[in-house]
Amino acid sequence: MYVLLVxxxxxxxxxxxxxxxxxxxxxxxxxxxxxxLKYTDRNPHTVDGLEELREEQYGVTQTELYxxxxxDVDRDNKIxxxxxxxxxxxxxxxxxxxxNLYGLDxxxxxxxxxxxxxxxxxxxxxxxxxxPFKDETxxxxxxxxxxxxxxxxxIDTVQAEITRCSKRYVFGQxxxxxxxxAIESDHDDQLYWKTDFCxxxxxxxxxxxxxxxxxxxxxxxxxxxxxxxEKSG
Numbered sequence: 001m002y003v004l005l006v007x008x009x010x011x012x013x014x015x016x017x018x019x020x021x022x023x024x025x026x027x028x029x030x031x032x033x034x035x036x037l038k039y040t041d042r043n044p045h046t047v048d049g050l051e052e053l054r055e056e057q058y059g060v061t062q063t064e065l066y067x068x069x070x071x072d073v074d075r076d077n078k079i080x081x082x083x084x085x086x087x088x089x090x091x092x093x094x095x096x097x098x099x100n101l102y103g104l105d106x107x108x109x110x111x112x113x114x115x116x117x118x119x120x121x122x123x124x125x126x127x128x129x130x131x132p133f134k135d136e137t138x139x140x141x142x143x144x145x146x147x148x149x150x151x152x153x154x155i156d157t158v159q160a161e162i163t164r165c166s167k168r169y170v171f172g173q174x175x176x177x178x179x180x181x182a183i184e185s186d187h188d189d190q191l192y193w194k195t196d197f198c199x200x201x202x203x204x205x206x207x208x209x210x211x212x213x214x215x216x217x218x219x220x221x222x223x224x225x226x227x228x229x230e231k232s233g
Contacts, residue, residue: 027151027191028106028127035188036107040085047095050088058215062092069211069228073169076100077139082128082162083146087114090121129154131161142171147197152180156204163205169230170207172197176214176225198227206232
């Protein structure tokens, strides 16, 4: 059940959704609660902080990664980030000239912070497994470190929802493994999994691969995958 509130201004019309207590999974309830609060607290809230983190992880900035893979995407495309947290990825994209940006996250405090940091970027509270948008609402829908929080039994539903809401592109930057692997975390109970999210999209949705790259970590053997997909036809 959603409670719909509408805020109007001269420049934007923003629709906010509040998830009620009937969330689709125990994992969703955890991320809407304590796990999500801890995640929000420990991750960067500024673009500078994000750039420093990526330099430590990969040896390149997030800006450089976005410039590489999104170079041919029109700057006026309507873009949604699923799992946007406080909106730092969206603000990074805004610095690259993308202006038609929207965010969604299940953690209400993160969305509150996102609106505070960037009032011009609409952000809503919502569950990735049932996105509160019509088919093909956005030109591009993306995740960055979000799919790893989705349990294996829900991942196909979430990826189908992301594909449904996109008119053209699906983009991801996620932990990578050849098979499904549960990740032990120092921060939370078992809340993370990794697999080849790109190939899973391609197997189960009407999408084609445009570009992909693997991102090796500087200090560990971990690998992430960044990929841009396009709807077929």
